[in-house]
Amino acid sequence: MNMIAALNDKPAGKLPCTGCEDRDCPIRNSLGDAGLKRCAGAIRQISARPGERIEVSGYQPDTLFRVASGMLMQEHVLGDGRRHVSAFKTDGEIAWPLSNDSMGEIREFYEAVKPSDICVIFVNSVAEATSHPAELMESLYCAAKDEVARDQTRMLTLARSSAAERLAGFLVDLAGRTGRQTKRGVELKLNMRRERIADHLGMQPETISRIMSTFKKGGIIQLPRPTVVIIPNIRTLANIAYGAA
Known part of the structure; x- marks a missing residue:
């Protein structure tokens, strides 16, 4: 499934945060109900079945993905066909795809390990809709810091x-x-x-x-x-x- 195609398919995408009870979500906490209505086009949610692959392509640099429920496997494929599973993302975790400029011959995929709902968030548009953009960015920074720490631990484990x-x-x-x-x-x-x-x-x-x-x-x-x-x-x-x- 192509991520951008799914987002542009109105019946496939759910309205942002509809029925979501996740009070730990930094986006929801920063925006509030009023802010969510103002940036309805900046957040979409798609569903993926087990084994369904999502090719991340054509996105804007400010896009991030948050696992609302389920588990996603993050995979990178080199130009010669070699593959590497870089991470397994689970409930509440955020993924920042490789930028188009840095990818080169690398293709990036997400694959649903089990039934999954994924929130696709366009950060710049969301930041414009909140009256507390600094709080939003601080929450996202903390999530990114935790992810970097986990990656560093994994690299040390693999190396030593x-x-x-x-x-x-x-x-x-x-x-x-x-x-x-x-x-x-x-x-x-x-x-x-x-x-x-x-x-x-x-x-x-x-x-x-x-x-x-x-x-x-x-x-x-x-x-x-x-x-x-x-x-x-x-x-x-x-x-x-x-x-x-």
Whole structure:
């Protein structure tokens, strides 16, 4: 699906923030209901089915994407066909696509890992509609800072960690963002395929499966289903991730 085509398709796009109860959204908090009405054309929401790919092209430099619900995989494809999964974005997280000037031969895609609603926001137009643009920019700056910190941690993990440490770090990070506390421990759903996790971590799918089996045998995780991971003690897994085990 082409992002711009979807945005221009009026029946496909939802009115901005219709029925949304997310009070943590920096856009909603900065604008208020009156501001949302004034910039109705600056925010659109589209839906994507699992496996549906969204090609990000033709957007303005001020565009950003916020996951209202679901999960998006951010993927970059080089001119020779090589691919890299750079991130998995989940509820409330913001993605800033590569600018057209910096992309060169790189094509950027988002793929829905599970049913997802994505808010497409044109920041300059939104800023003009709010009486508190400084607060809006501060909120977006904080979100960007958190994203940069996460990327720096991941780059360090990929550069200096073993395969087991990389996978443990991935599970700990995802558990902190999407995990659900249960009597057995933190329950984590892995909606993405093992191949995608391997691509994200710079590993082979077979290595992912082997390490998961090792973690299971050691009681570090439980695998009641292929797509469900239960972490009885998150600290134990974190110790592996940070080389303390």
